[in-house]
Amino acid sequence: MTARSRMFFVLCGLVFLAAGGAAIETAKWLRTASARIQRKSGDIAALSRLASRVGEWKAAVAAVEAEAPSGRVGLDVLLREMFPSAEPDSIRETSRRVQGGWLLREAETTLREVSFEAACDFARRAETSEYGWRVAGLSFLSEHSAVGAGNVVFRFEMLERTAPSPRMIGEGIPDS
Numbered sequence: 553m554t555a556r557s558r559m560f561f562v563l564c565g566l567v568f569l570a571a572g573g574a575a576i577e578t579a580k581w582l583r584t585a586s587a588r589i590q591r592k593s594g595d596i597a598a599l600s601r602l603a604s605r606v607g608e609w610k611a612a613v614a615a616v617e618a619e620a621p622s623g624r625v626g627l628d629v630l631l632r633e634m635f636p637s638a639e640p641d642s643i644r645e646t647s648r649r650v651q652g653g654w655l656l657r658e659a660e661t662t663l664r665e666v667s668f669e670a671a672c673d674f675a676r677r678a679e680t681s682e683y684g685w686r687v688a689g690l691s692f693l694s695e696h697s698a699v700g701a702g703n704v705v706f707r708f709e710m711l712e713r714t715a716p717s718p719r720m721i722g723e724g725i726p727d728s
Contacts, residue, residue: 687708
């Protein structure tokens with residue numbers, strides 16, 4: 553065998569080993585690639601489901617913003633209307649800015665010697681769109697002198713829009 557033919561066989565052997573190594577590495581990559589492709593297709597399906605709900609979310613935000621709290625009657629007016637004889641200790645109201653141009657208003661009041669039924673009616677009326685509050689907490693403390701009456705502590709919350717609605721994420725996604 554000549555040196556040239558030996559060199560040819562050595563090169564063929566090296567090419568064969570390189571091809572075998574490449575085939576093994578490709579098989580390893582394909583095994584993990586199918587798992588990655590399945591995971592990514594699941595992610596795409598989840599994102600598609602979320603994108604299909606963007607229209608719902610936009611409608612919900614528009615509905616909340618349409619109920620503009622400006623011009624709503626305050627709790628103190630409702631309190632005086634429903635309980636002319638009962639004096640509240642006070643209505644303690646706080647507010648803080650929350651994300652997206654909203655203001656969270658919180659109010660707490662204590663009424664003494666009131667009917668629990670009337671207190672529930674007060675809470676129901678405060679939650680109507682005229683007033684716009686949400687009952688966040690309600691505590692009853694009965695008195696020994698009257699059945700179905702006592703002291704009531706109310707905690708209310710209300711969201712108010714303080715700035716124009718920011719541009720929603722995903723506005724470029726068509727509603728489906």
